[in-house]
Amino acid sequence: MKQNIFGFRLKAASAVAALLFAAQAAWAIDPFTLADIRVEGLQRVEPGTVFASLPFRVGDNYNDEKGAGAIRSLFALGLFKDVRLEARGNVLTVIVEERPTVAGIDFAGAKEFDKDTLKKAMRDIGLTEGRPFDKALADRAEQELKRQYVNRSLYGAEIVTTVTPIERNRVNLTFTVSEGEPARIKDIRITGAKAFSEGTLKGLFDLDTGGWLSWYTKSDRYARAKLNADLETLRSYYLQRGYMEFRVDSTQVAISPNKQDISVTINVTEGQRYVVSGVKLEGNYLGREEEFKSLVKIVPGEPYNSEQVAQTTKAFTDHFGAFGFAFARVEPVPDIDRANNRVALVLQAEPSRRAYVRRISVAGNNRTRDEVVRREFRQFESSWFNGDKIKLSRDRIDRLGYFSSVDIETQDVAGSPDQVDVVVNLVEKPTGSLSLGAGFSSAEKVALTFGIKQENVFGTGNYLGIDVNTSKYNRAIVLSTTNPYFTPDGISRTIDLYTRSSRPYQDQGGNYRLLTSGASMRFGVPFSELDTVFFGAGAERTEIKPGTNIPASYLSYAEQVGYVSYSVPLTVGWARDSRDSALSPSSGRYQRFNSELGVAGDARYVRGNYQFQQYYPITKKYTLALNSELGAGKGLNGLPFPIFKNFYSGGLGSVRGFEQGTLGPRDVTGASVGGAKKITLNAEVSAPFPGAGNDRTLRIFGFTDVGNVYGENQRFDFGEMRASVGLGLSWVSPVGPLRIAIANPVRKEPGDRIQKFQFQIGSSF
Template identity: 40%
Template sequence: MTRPIARRRLLSLALAAALAAPVQAQEFEPFTVSDIRVEGLQRISTGTVFTYLPVERGDLLDRTRSSEAIRALFRTGFFDDVRLERQGDILVVVVEERPAINRITLVGNKDVKTEDLTKGLANIGLAEGETYDPMALDRVTQELLRQYNNRGKYGVTIRPTVTELDRNRVDITITIAEGKASKIRDINIVGNDLFTETQLRRGWESNTSNWLSWYRRDDQYSREKLSGDLEKLTNYYLDRGYVDFNIESTQVAISPDRRDIFVTANVVEGEVYTVSDVRISGDTVLPQEDVEKLLMIAEGDTFSRARVEFTTDAITATLGNIGYAFAQVTPVPTLDRDNRTVALNFYVEPGPRVQVRRIVFKGNTSTADEVLRREMRQFEGAWYSQAAIDRSKVRLQRLGFFEEVDIQTPEVAGQPDQVDVVVNVKERNSGQFTFGLGYQETYGLITSIQLVQNNFLGTGNRFSLEVQNNSYSRQFGFSYTDPYFTDDGISLGYNLSYRDLQYASRDSNLARYDNTVASADVQVGIPLTETDTVQFALGIDRNEITTSDGSTPPPLIEYLVATLGDRAYFPCFDVDDDDDETTPPENDDDDPGTPDQQACGNLRQWNVNAWRLQAGWLRDSRNDYLMPTRGSYHRIGGEVVLPGSDLEYYRINYSYEKYLPLASWLVLKIGADVGFGDSYGDTAKSNCPTFDNEGDVITDTAKCGLPFFRNYYVGGPGSIRGFETNTVGPTYSFSGSGFPQPLGGSLKTLGNLEFIFPTAFETRAARLSAFVDVGNVYLGYDDWEAKTLRISTGISLTWQSPMGPIAISYAIPLQYERSDRIERVQFTFGGTF
């Protein structure tokens, strides 16, 4: 006899004895109760006992009433023993309390979280501080066994231990030995003559062991998964007209060692049925011809349950969007088995037309109701619309202020034609003050101080102040954006920034020149539709460029000379001035007769002032900002430096992302990023010499194109992984430079194909992916050649950690040149540039 069975029998005997004993013990004559006294209580109050005791002062107590009283107190579950005694006309209730649960400890559970198990135990009545009930502990054991068996773990053993403590308390320890999950070794479908087993099992969650089972765990048997797969099997036949299809029996066998599962399904396929007639009846509300347009199955078609359900859903959704929230569409089939036909009648019951009485927001302790209400597309006093409610939920989720958004539509009591819309949100911390350290392989150690409030004072406005520093650059930024500057959703933003980039100070994978930029702009966004927005910005830049002869590539210096004119060298200092202590000793020949001279260094500096106008169109239908799994993103943007600026040029960019869910565990991402820039006006009329890699001039009459400090760069995280950051594309080498310096280009072409595994981790903040990156940059569009594209493939892990985004990738270049700088493992921590 197993221990659980033995325990149950002993408890049953004990309970029977406890219930029977009082009847035998009551030898006193019936009497009228003048008072009631309770003895033996420790934790439970006397009032609680009186609440459950069906005897009061003045009642006549006999054998029947005493038995009822004892049974009532036993049913409370508070007591191990109950006795009734008589002292004169006083009824004495003597009880022995069950112990209280001091602590519950779970040991050995790995497949099921402790938090989930603890909640389940509490639902059954086993929780710390509650009264210990041996029957509840037995129920817990059986429930745990059931949960693990449903996960395919038939070798699990569960051993509860109860330790008695002082003051009538107990500790409960539940030791779980999960064992290994049983594997599906064989799935056999018997009776399928028309379709192969491969066809029938396509899309099943249950499978035999394969190379992806380590991730998908599809070879672990689960009763729920198998039930769902058998339903898919039925749907497969019904969608192809086999109305008489039936699964006659299902056998699940387990090996003696409980390691292997064998599944067999016996099926009868039947014959194909066609549709003989399709009608719509009932109150369609809309004109009959409009509803008939929603039919997705017609007379003469092969019967398909999927198309019947699509038709039902389409009619229900259409009526739901015009206020009929409780509309029902019932397809009524009439079978003619002799002729193998089905007549379909879609019966429509619209129910009452429903208005939304009130919209209520709950859980938004920091965010003003107005911020949520302006995102709602369902309005108070308007007809109910499921499409508007669904869109409202998406807009609230895309704000980024909430971890969860749930919308319910309860009926108004006594008003069948009215509902309330209750929006429950769980807020996340939308403000951040961060002082942190980051590291990126190219830029080195990054220190940053960042103050960001995406929901400033609960208004939905965004405020940001940032200071960043690494080994060769400093950046400062301030921005403020009001997404609803007007009630129509027109946004207004302000940006100020300052960057001091010391490219010449070290190997930065960029051409060697120093660049200091101060800029300010005003941005306006105008929504056109739910997903479309046009954006405009007007800004001013002051760009200070410092070059160094012998270090900065000559094509860059010649571009500045040709478009802006030459500049004097600096720093300058006296030579042979014996009376000046500041003269470097190596420049002093100690000969007072030598005339004094002045020498200058090899640095030159240009200031470039520009008025900048930007415009763009954005369409964003992604379901999530940080970790999307469906939807698309398009952005076309243009930037023009206006006439009258020191340099006149433009840039055009197009970015695209498409997310296609292929399965619940797999998402395909397709991405593209194309950019082109050129000069115009007086800048385009200037002639710039071109050089080869040896420094020789090819021609000195070429058109001056896009300024080099506005060139595109690719390579590294965010573009083509597997190559060092910024190193893909045109380079320039000359004596003394030390290495080929990347120049960037005026034409950028990037493509990306990525298979994302969004459920690889239990948190939505992390995901694993396999990718293929392709692209390059070119000096101009005439230089583009498919054979020069760089291609790499690999795997990537991204995590939106509390300290900032972390990305790690391992890539293998597939198409590259011998001179390319390869970097297979790349990672970023903290902000990116």
Template identity: 45%
Template sequence: MKFRLLVALVCLFQTFSTWASDSFIVKDIRVEGIQRTEAGTVFSYLPVKVGDVMDEEKATEAIKALYATGFFKDVRLKTENDILIVEVIERPAIAQIIINGAKEFEKDKLLEGLKLAGISESRIFSRSLLERAELELKRQYISRGKYAVKITTTTTPMERNRVAINFDISEGRTARIKKISFIGNEKFSDKDLRALLVLRKPDLLSWFTKNDQYSKQKLAADLETLRSHYLDRGYLEFNIESTQVSITPDLKDIYITVNLTEGDQYKVSDIKVAGETLIGEEEIRKLILIKPGEVFARQKLTESIKAITDRLGDDGYAFANINANPEIDAENRQAAFTFFIDPGRRVYVRRIDIDGNDRTRDEVIRREFRQMEGAWHSTSKINLSKVRVDRLFFFNSVNVETPAVPNKTDQVDIKVKVEERPTGSIMFGAGYSDRQGLILNGSVSQNNIFGTGNFFSLDVNTGAINKTYAASFTNPYFTVNGVSLGFDVYKRDIDTRPLTRFGEFKTETMGAGFRLGIPIAENDIVSLGLAAENTDISTFTNSPVRYKDFVKEFGNSTVNFPLTLSWARDRRDSAIWTTSGTTHRLFGEVSVPGGDLDYYKVSYHQKWFYSFTDWMTLMINTEFGYGDGYSGNNLPFFKNFFAGGNNSIRGYDLNSLGPRDELITGISSVNSRLFAIGASKRVVGNAELMFPLPFLRDDRSLRFSFFVDGGTVFNRFSKPGPQNDFSELVRYSTGIALTWVSPMGPLKVSLAEPLNDVPSDNLQRFQFMFGQQF
């Protein structure tokens, strides 16, 4: 700026050497020398108008204003017969930007970085901006460990006062972390501490993770990880004295040294509570996780403060302040903590404001809220309300804030900000199952019809074995208490002939029904349904005898009125990436008198998730099923339970386990075949250790696992002969699996090894299923 001012003053002196002492009234203004800039642009910046008095002060101001635009590299003012003449020489414009030698970054990203620095096509060229752009490019390369990068810039003049800029980049070799050292550590070895860090020496996955490249942000996060590691193990005096990051003269290797002081390990000697407890000291002490005699852990202290804050927040004290003050006894290496509690004023919610719901009606969001307007503030109810709105799956994000009402000390507002997501879809797709082959599916659905929260879907799913055509409608709030009402019309076809180890039959079922969902607790729902369905049954030459006997007794067509009753509880932390919680489902189905069939079925399904670490989760699954007939009838064969395959006991063919029926081919008994026919009872158990792939730890759609499966279907726990005895029919397997929640649907792949198979079992060690199954 000083240089520009000096140039302007010199020009001003030269320009006004003939008339600086005289002033005049400007009759007209003429601009000369412009090529790209419009004359109107010059007039808009010029602080002089026709009719103004022009003097030396106005001339100085005008030259400064025009130089400040950055459009011109020279400005002169002249006068001729009281006409002000503005002579300018424009700065060149950038016509072209060429980048050579860039491999680490895509050119589009580099151009975007240059644009942020002020260099882009059609902009005015400036040497200072070009220097800034060079520094920006170097900064981007250094962030990737390219410390040896060299950037050579050349500018080439072009016609019409334009220039081309060439960036020739020599990226050089990426600098890698050669060694990470610690000084002052005695309680934990260098190896133990290095295992805590994200930054590390090159390994097999470094090409993907880039964790062998130094990053200031990563180092800061690693140092905080070290601090937490020590403080959570009682080292209250732990301190990081300094860190040194050095690079070798050839700019290829980086050495990191961390100087730390561990101090002594402290235990908790006493816990005290002071201040206004309000809810009682005994209850507060139950919320405090650190106990006298234990080794101090900062994480437990932080969680204790949060638990007390949330508890007071449930009673309306939204701005409670809790401080845990330590009393250090260095001689005995003990620390006593006093929790000072200042609840503040009790506040209530004045109103709930919702923003961002362009399609969804306010009432759809408000009915999910458990925090009411005019009621005392409750932290748990607000958090639960946010979760319930998020579970609608109508929004990409749900943010809830509780700002204080201006000029009020006892009121807060709840600000709900949502981002709408598309809730309707028209989908045509395909899936593939190793048993059913190609599966074509299409659906039209709208989860939020006209913003009312009602659901409608029309689904078509085809496969060699299962075909489904279904239409559904659900009103989740048929009553204000959250009772849902739904209707279904469906056609389901099953043809087992493609399953060579399965008793052959074909059923075509058409039906319609309604269902009610009644919430009985925050995470519990009871559902009741009644349907009417007609099933046409076909048997074949190779069908088991009992299938043919059933058709002889009941005919090829049956009418049934299934009444269903179920209870479900879902306490998972996430429906897709579950790390903790449980699910329970108890389902019962019974045929109502008046139909052709007399049977009942009961099943129970439970899953339990437990996280060992932030990335490793154990899942335990158990399933039980029981069915029978009544009024002297048996359970219809097409209502039997089945087991085997990707969703039960992996390593065995789909639905191939359990009792078998012998079919005589009519040629000789040597050619007899055994077909799985299902059974009236089912037991399945799975234990699965799930974790993300090491190089995709942040991907919330892909999981790898080790598993052990076991179970079967059977008719009796103990009976002579292997066809009904549980102990003879149960099968086990173990293996590895990969699950991917892809945009096209879930992909499940498993490689299993059966543990106690017999020669008659149909094995299938590799199994996969792709595409959503209905």
């Protein structure tokens, strides 16, 4: 029996070997000279693509080795699923079968991501409309989609790919997603911490075990990137408090069998706490040791602070850069005395070589003209490299608002050790907007708005916009255009055309109005890199349109000056803004001053307004904000101060708890008419909303407001100031900043109009 089986196997092996030998003999051909090359089976691929991939041409000698190389080259293109070569005489025919192309990509059941985001992820791996379809590429697409969902803690997401063939050798791809429920963090543990409580350390994290606002913040959804960021926050917390040998030993992330619950365990070693015993400078400091010493942020006698060390080394590097040393190296070397828990820091500096800037290149500005970017540069070609000017140039380009990303890198010039090229890498963003919307506030009720704005017209850097407002109390149409470089020196020019219809906020059912129309032109002169002074002039026509319940003060002004008055106001202003954010600032300062002088016409007056804001970061979570605003106006040439130029106070933006615009003088009808003088003082302490983690877009704040408005002939009387305290909520919503305040007036007078609950979209303080 065994012999029969062995004999059968031997015969079978001999038959297979004979078949392979016969096939090889049939495939092998004798070399010949190519008289012609033909291609069959092409549908979309150009013949030139095939001919360019062949390792031979007409007139070349053809053999089996070259044929095998041709097949490999054509398959490597990824365009064909089958390739054959046939030789008839001295003519070679290349027969191909193209892969189907992707006609469309769709996603069914995807709710966590919008389709554009998922399509971009597909493009990143090479799967997009018009590309050849490859089953391996579809498998990669499934894995990429799963990775996207895992990043959102949707570990149970399942994806099914459906390939639907359609005409002309094309296919439609449909990814059907079953997202499931997101996995949520149920427990976070920090082991090895002794100096600080576990609750204190977990309070530093953006990740948490969730709260009643987790549906908004998603802080209980695990993501590796978020955990890494929290670990860096933890490390920085220790390193800034003297624990210079602190380390994170390991992290364990465990997920439950049902893929719904996640536990995170962080193991740390704190080490000893060290106090700085001294700071010493070593190396080449260009003979400017005293200048560098003044930049040292490290304080002997205090616990080691890694942030102070980083600030010092950066300040040193930047200062070297100001003298052209683009390759300077500053290394802090600690001399640790473990017996006494003290550390001495030695700052070793090597300025290396001085460098010139050979060329400045701008990349990524497909729409914006080069000159718009280059005119913001303070570093010039063929001059010494200056780190301060490079940073200033980057900030100026970023402040243009035309780019979502501005990065500046320096590149060595091959063969020229003392030269560098500076490359500005830009990512443009849309700068035009068409808006149609509605706003609502407790004072204004419904306000419809329409606007067309283009901040970078045709890539020139010029601004053009039209705004329409239809609120209950203030209606306006404004056309504005700005040329930021009206002169080569950076003097800007703004032209405004406007028509407005307004009345005091306190509505008593009257239909009187103030109608104002005019035009103005102003110039902005940059006196320094941070300060801009504005000069301008305009012409205005103001009409007091009588109606029911018109305030007596309006009638009195009309009797003296007339119902229609003309004025030629000259304006002078100044602004400086160093806040870290315009919507949700936590540090920095904002100042502005505007003055107006009526020099001709029926209305002769002077009017000035100054605002000062200061933001202090108390901790990572808490911010103190202070605001003050002073305004004053006076009539000239024996004329009264124009009633339509009055200041108003009360409500959001001034003294909360009182009805909008009701503080200050009133006439005999009881209407609040504002005044020629104004003072407002505000203080706020803001913190993350409970349950929102460290999210800065949703915050609560406590506040104290003080202020009032006075008539032209009244003196500032602090005894008549109104005051309130309260709590509020701020939310940077998709339609703009929303602020809600509940205030309790603590200093009021009989007759004051109280409004404890107020809200508004768009108020900044």
